[in-house]
Amino acid sequence: AQKITQTQPGMFVQEKEAVTLDCTYDTSDPSYGLFWYKQPSSGEMIFLIYQGSYDQQNATEGRYSLNFQKARKSANLVISASQLGDSAMYFCAMREAYNTDKLIFGTGTRLQVFP
Amino acid sequence: EPEVTQTPSHQVTQMGQEVILRCVPISNHLYFYWYRQILGQKVEFLVSFYNNEISEKSEIFDDQFSVERPDGSNFTLKIRSTKLEDSAMYFCASSETGTGNSPLHFGNGTRLTVT
Numbered sequence: 432a433q434k435i436t437q438t439q440p441g442m443f444v445q446e447k448e449a450v451t452l453d454c455t456y457d458t459s460d461p462s463y464g465l466f467w468y469k470q471p472s473s474g475e476m477i478f479l480i481y482q483g484s485y486d487q488q489n490a491t492e493g494r495y496s497l498n499f500q501k502a503r504k505s506a507n508l509v510i511s512a513s514q515l516g517d518s519a520m521y522f523c524a525m526r527e528a529y530n531t532d533k534l535i536f537g538t539g540t541r542l543q544v545f546p
Numbered sequence: 547e548p549e550v551t552q553t554p555s556h557q558v559t560q561m562g563q564e565v566i567l568r569c570v571p572i573s574n575h576l577y578f579y580w581y582r583q584i585l586g587q588k589v590e591f592l593v594s595f596y597n598n599e600i601s602e603k604s605e606i607f608d609d610q611f612s613v614e615r616p617d618g619s620n621f622t623l624k625i626r627s628t629k630l631e632d633s634a635m636y637f638c639a640s641s642e643t644g645t646g647n648s649p650l651h652f653g654n655g656t657r658l659t660v661t
Binding site: 462463464466468473476478481484522524527528531533534535536537538539 | 577579587588589590591594596601602635637639641644645646647648649650651652653654655657
């Protein structure tokens with residue numbers, strides 16, 4: 432069965448510093464996608480970045496990058512040059528290619544950026 | 547950029563009443579979903595919908611829930627007889643395909659309060 436684990440309920444980072452949010456996963460499907468979503472206090476779910484299981488390179492989107500270690504089944508989100516507006520809840524999620532079409536979420540990490 | 551739209555943004559209802567939450571998915575998307583998030587908790591899958599039928603549903607999605615795509619654009623979630631524990635944020639999402647590399651795009655959510 433597919434599973435996503437986020438072990439950090441909360442993280443603090445100073446503005447302009449980098450921060451890593453951890454995510455591990457488990458699946459029996461050889462093909463899958465890993466996603467990160469941001470949920471600000473206003474409540475919406477914003478798609479940030481995607482990593483495919485067969486991708487050779489780590490995904491990057493602006494200040495977001497994904498540290499994908501397939502053998503360890505981890506897909507950590509790295510936010511560089513943190514900004515105050517990065518303060519939000521961050522969810523790691525996974526979608527399998529064959530067994531199901533749903534997206535499953537981890538429990539989330541609340542990131543707070545301080546000046 | 548096309549987006550998923552949900553109405554209403556906030557719905558208050560009395561226990562035992564029926565509610566219908568409405569969503570307009572992105573127009574060229576084929577897969578549709580409902581998720582819910584009880585305040586401060588993880589995002590839970592309710593149901594997925596493809597080709598005018600339910601493709602998968604969770605244990606939460608019992609007989610009091612139903613989904614419908616009444617026309618070419620709307621996707622609705624009906625809760626027949628609301629309970630206090632149905633109070634949550636309900637998110638509609640859509641994706642272009644059902645494969646692992648296709649992100650789900652979420653609406654801004656409907657906050658349902660059952661009194």
